[in-house]
Amino acid sequence: MKVQAPEGREAPPAPSDISFAPARPLPTTAYLTAAAILALLAATLCYQLTALLVTGSATRLLLGAVLPIAALGWPLSLAYRRTRQSQQDWAARRYVEARTAAANSRNAAITSLGLSGCVAIVAVLALMVFTNDGAVQKTFFNGEYMTRSFFDILRALWINVQIALGAQVLAMVFGLVLAIGRQLPGRGFRPVRALSIAYIDVFRGIPSVVLIYLVCYGLPLTEVPFLSGGSLIVYAIVALAMTYSAYNAELYRAGIESINPGQSSAALSMGLTQTDVMRFVILPQMARNIAAPMLSTFIGLQKDTALVIVVGIIDAFSQAKIYSANDFNLSAVTAVCIVFVLITIPQTRFVDYLLARNGARKTGV
Amino acid sequence: MSRVFIEFDTVTKRYGDLTVLDKVDLTVDRHEVVTLIGASGSGKSTLLRCVNGLENIQGGQILLNGDVVSGEGVDLVALRRRVGIVFQSYNLFPHMTVLRNCTLTPVRAGVATRAEAESNARAMLERVGLKDKADAYPDQLSGGQQQRVAIARAMLMRPQALLLDEITSALDPELVIEVLNLVRELASDGITMMMTTHEMPFAREISSKVCFLHQGTILEQGPPEQIFDSPSTPELRSFLRKIHEAGRD
Ligand SMILES: Nc1ncnc2c1ncn2[C@@H]1O[C@H](COP(=O)(O)OP(=O)(O)OP(=O)(O)O)[C@@H](O)[C@H]1O
Ligand SMILES: [Mg+2]
Numbered sequence: 001m002k003v004q005a006p007e008g009r010e011a012p013p014a015p016s017d018i019s020f021a022p023a024r025p026l027p028t029t030a031y032l033t034a035a036a037i038l039a040l041l042a043a044t045l046c047y048q049l050t051a052l053l054v055t056g057s058a059t060r061l062l063l064g065a066v067l068p069i070a071a072l073g074w075p076l077s078l079a080y081r082r083t084r085q086s087q088q089d090w091a092a093r094r095y096v097e098a099r100t101a102a103a104n105s106r107n108a109a110i111t112s113l114g115l116s117g118c119v120a121i122v123a124v125l126a127l128m129v130f131t132n133d134g135a136v137q138k139t140f141f142n143g144e145y146m147t148r149s150f151f152d153i154l155r156a157l158w159i160n161v162q163i164a165l166g167a168q169v170l171a172m173v174f175g176l177v178l179a180i181g182r183q184l185p186g187r188g189f190r191p192v193r194a195l196s197i198a199y200i201d202v203f204r205g206i207p208s209v210v211l212i213y214l215v216c217y218g219l220p221l222t223e224v225p226f227l228s229g230g231s232l233i234v235y236a237i238v239a240l241a242m243t244y245s246a247y248n249a250e251l252y253r254a255g256i257e258s259i260n261p262g263q264s265s266a267a268l269s270m271g272l273t274q275t276d277v278m279r280f281v282i283l284p285q286m287a288r289n290i291a292a293p294m295l296s297t298f299i300g301l302q303k304d305t306a307l308v309i310v311v312g313i314i315d316a317f318s319q320a321k322i323y324s325a326n327d328f329n330l331s332a333v334t335a336v337c338i339v340f341v342l343i344t345i346p347q348t349r350f351v352d353y354l355l356a357r358n359g360a361r362k363t364g365v
Numbered sequence: 366m367s368r369v370f371i372e373f374d375t376v377t378k379r380y381g382d383l384t385v386l387d388k389v390d391l392t393v394d395r396h397e398v399v400t401l402i403g404a405s406g407s408g409k410s411t412l413l414r415c416v417n418g419l420e421n422i423q424g425g426q427i428l429l430n431g432d433v434v435s436g437e438g439v440d441l442v443a444l445r446r447r448v449g450i451v452f453q454s455y456n457l458f459p460h461m462t463v464l465r466n467c468t469l470t471p472v473r474a475g476v477a478t479r480a481e482a483e484s485n486a487r488a489m490l491e492r493v494g495l496k497d498k499a500d501a502y503p504d505q506l507s508g509g510q511q512q513r514v515a516i517a518r519a520m521l522m523r524p525q526a527l528l529l530d531e532i533t534s535a536l537d538p539e540l541v542i543e544v545l546n547l548v549r550e551l552a553s554d555g556i557t558m559m560m561t562t563h564e565m566p567f568a569r570e571i572s573s574k575v576c577f578l579h580q581g582t583i584l585e586q587g588p589p590e591q592i593f594d595s596p597s598t599p600e601l602r603s604f605l606r607k608i609h610e611a612g613r614d
Contacts, residue, residue, distance in 0.1 A: 266456035266515075269417055270470040271446035271522060280469060284460050 022095040025102030028083045031109035035079060038116040039072040045123035052130050072116050079108035138329075145331035149323040153335055156319035160305040163236050163315075167305075168298055170241035175248025180278070182253065196249070204246040208239070209307045215239035216311040236308045244301050251293055255286035288358055295351045299344050306336075316340075370395045370430055370557050371416060371526060377424030378411055378581075385411050387581040388425065393526075393574075396555040400568040402592075403578035404604060409561040412578070413528045416559065417441075417448040430525075446474060449519030450528040453535050455511040457503035457518070463490065464499040467518045474522070482521075489517045493547055509540030513547055520551070527551065529560035565614040569593055577601045 043065070050064030082105035089098035129136045181196035203211075216235040230238075259282060267277040306317040314322075316336050323332035371393040378386035385408045393399045401409040414420045415427060418434065418441045427435040434444050457466050467486035471477040477485060490496050493513040495506075503511055512532055519527060529548065533541045545567050552558060552571055562568050568575060569589040576586040579600045585592060593614075596602045608614050 260456070262452060262454055262456040263458065265419055266452060267458070268441075269419060269445050269450045270518065271442050271474055272470055273442055273473075276473050280473070281458055285458075288460065 023099070025086050025090060025099045026106060028079070028086070028102055028105045028109065031106050031113075032076075032079055032083060035076050035109040035112040035116065038113055038120065039076050042072055042116040042120040042123065043068040045120055045127065049123050049126050049130075052127065068119065072112065072119065075108050075112035075115060079105045079112060082108060140330050140334045142329055142331040145323070145327050145329050146335045149320060149332035150335055152323070153316050153319050153332065153339060156314055157316040157339060159233065159308075159313060159315045160302065163233060163240065163305045163308065164298075164302045166234075166237040167240035167244060168301055170237065171244035171248050171301070172294075174241065174245035176252055178245060178249035179252035179256065182249070183256070200246045200249050202246075203242050204250070206243065208243045208304045209310055211243055212236055212239040212307055213310055215242075216308075232308075232311060232313055236305075236311065236313060240301060240304060243304075244297065247297050247300075248294070251290050251297060252286065255290035256282055258289050259285050288355070291351055291355055295347060299347065302344065303340060306340075367431060368394045370397075371559065372428040372431075373412075373425070374428065375425035376412075376415065376422050376427060376435075378408070378415060378420060379423045385581050386415070386422070389581070389583055391576060391583060391586070393557060393559055395557055397573045398552050398558045398560070398571050399574045399576065400572040400589075401559070401561045401576050401578055402565070402568060402604070407578040408581045409578055410530050413450065413530050413559060413561065416526075416528055417445050417450055419450075446470075446476075446522055447524055448526045448528060449522055449524035450530065451512070451515050451519050451532050453531040455503070455508070455515045455535075457511055457514055459503050462500050462502055463495065463506070463514050466503070466514060467521050470518075471521055476522070485521055486517070489521055490514070493517045494543070507540060508536045509543050512536065512540075512544050516544070516547055516551075524556075526557040526559070529558065529562075531561050531563065533562065533564060563608075563613060565593070565608055577604065579604075 046068040047060075047064040050060045054060045054063055082101045086098045086101035086105060089095075089101055129141070178196045178200060181192050182200070184192055212235075215238055216232055219230070219235055263281055263285065264277055267281040268274075272280070306315060308315050309318040309321070312318075316339060317333070320332040320336045324330050369392045371391075373389050373391040376386055376389045377384065389412065391399075391412075401412060403409055411420060415422055415435070416429075418439060422435050425435075426433050429444070429447065433439070457463075458469070461469065464483065464486055467489065468477075468479065468482040471482040471485065472479050487496065487499060490499055493516065495510055495513055495517070498506060498510060498514070503514070506514065512535075516529075516532070532548070533544050536544060541564065545564065548558075548560075549571060572589050574586060575589045575592040576583050577592060577596075577598075577600075578584070579598075584598050585596065585601050592601070593605065596605055605614070
């Protein structure tokens with residue numbers, strides 16, 4: 001005779017029944033404890049911070065204690081209530097419900113941990129910035145110094161942009177030449193392969209700043225016709241392109257090697273020439289493979305343009321350095337950091353967009 | 366005009382110390398379908414890949430229509446336009462639509478204008494039953510559909526011979542039939558074919574000659590009835606028994 005559960009479903013047998021041993025809910029104690037400790041820590045830090053920034057004791061109490069405790073306490077109390085719920089369900093032999101509640105409790109505890117962790121980190125950073133009567137803030141983030149230097153920095157940034165674009169174009173083209181050069185088949189091309197590899201080995205190893213120094217100061221001294229007449233900026237472009245073409249060559253090579261060899265067998269078997277196989281089959285697939293890492297190297301190159309300060313080119317960084325030396329304050333230099341970060345973010349989004357569009361087109365969305 | 370179209374004359378192929386093909390003699394007549402059978406690693410794929418110069422050989426020579434096509438000084442591009450090959454793994458170009466996969470070589474080889482190539486390709490796609498897939502990308506197709514595109518792509522160069530390397534091995538059983546039907550049709554059109562397959566009933570039905578490869582040598586060759594019904598070497602008998610036990614005959 002089977003017992004009918006209230007909902008009309010069949011009631012599972014009691015856990016004491018040897019033949020039926022339902023899996024226990026996931027333990028949640030450790031999660032709850034950790035979440036509680038971290039939430040307490042975060043709230044304390046918030047209170048410290050308001051002590052530093054806010055005067056009126058009522059506002060301090062509100063911003064430093066009531067608000068953080070309410071915000072951080074919510075997911076924590078949710079996690080706690082779900083654990084209680086799970087225990088009650090288990091006792092009532094609603095095993096599935098008990099396990100679900102425990103899992104939900106864990107999720108809430110994880111949310112709480114993440115939230116408290118972020119709040120704690122931000123609070124620590126803010127404490128560092130505003131401590132010592134705001135010494136850090138005044139040194140690095142002085143709004144007045146930043147705005148005063150900002151437009152000159154932007155103007156000087158044009159130099160960095162020119163150098164970066166020029167060097168990138170050269171490095172992409174020359175890097176491809178190197179990458180193809182080092183994998184040309186057959187005995188006849190052995191010297192070409194050797195030369196490509198030697199170039200990559202050497203120029204990948206030389207620090208960019210040293211190369212900039214050598215090229216920009218060295219070439220004008222040599223008085224070699226044609227080579228010695230250029231401007232400093234052109235030399236800087238050449239120097240950076242020398243380094244980055246070696247990086248790019250390795251990138252291209254990895255991109256080519258990641259393509260299934262069946263692709264070129266098939267393309268060759270159809271009667272395409274080697275050049276056409278490269279152009280229509282290998283390079284387009286490689287381009288897709290390397291777009292993201294290529295952007296990383298390009299961003300590396302953009303940042304390396306600041307190294308031209310060693311040869312006296314007035315780029316964004318060296319402009320900011322002039323300001324900071326006059327002001328006895330580093331805020332102008334912080335502004336350069338912000339500018340560099342700001343120009344890289346759209347590039348990353350753009351490459352993400354390109355890749356997503358390619359992916360979407362391939363799957364016909 | 367001689368009847369022989371492809372001729373292997375004591376062909377030897379080595380990878381380093383490993384001899385993969387050992388003095389292979391074989392002739393394929395015009396309009397003939399020759400099937401290579403043999404255990405895995407016996408050298409079937411290698412033999413096919415030697416015909417269109419994807420592998421170079423270390424001894425002997427290969428002749429196509431009486432002219433040597435192995436060794437130095439061969440115009441491989443021209444050779445490959447005469448001899449198409451289709452692989453087990455399709456190898457369609459994933460970044461191109463089906464149509465562009467089919468028109469790339471005819472256009473680049475200058476055998477057709479883009480417009481001609483496209484109308485030829487559409488006609489061929491219709492023939493392989495994929496008319497409405499012309500603008501799809503390869504990864505939107507099933508394995509059988511991809512393989513039919515690969516065959517269409519090879520046929521569009523109007524090759525004089527077609528090499529098929531285990532073109533159904535990567536396919537689910539219900540897709541095998543659609544590809545085999547296509548091959549059957551091409552064979553009845555009279556194209557010269559060399560193929561390797563594990564589909565023994567199909568090999569028996571379609572081939573004019575079956576060759577049994579064993580460790581890089583052709584141990585037996587002859588009409589399918591002779592090979593399948595009265596094998597004379599113990600190696601072939603044991604191979605056929607294994608096939609039978611695997612339920613593939
Ligand atoms: N690139 C290579 N380098 C060295 N050895 C190779 C290479 N390709 C093939 N081989 C060897 O050559 C032999 C024949 O290979 P092949 O691919 O022709 O066999 P197969 O008969 O097609 O086998 P399967 O039925 O598994 O496709 C094998 O022993 C294989 O290991
Ligand atoms: Mg094979």
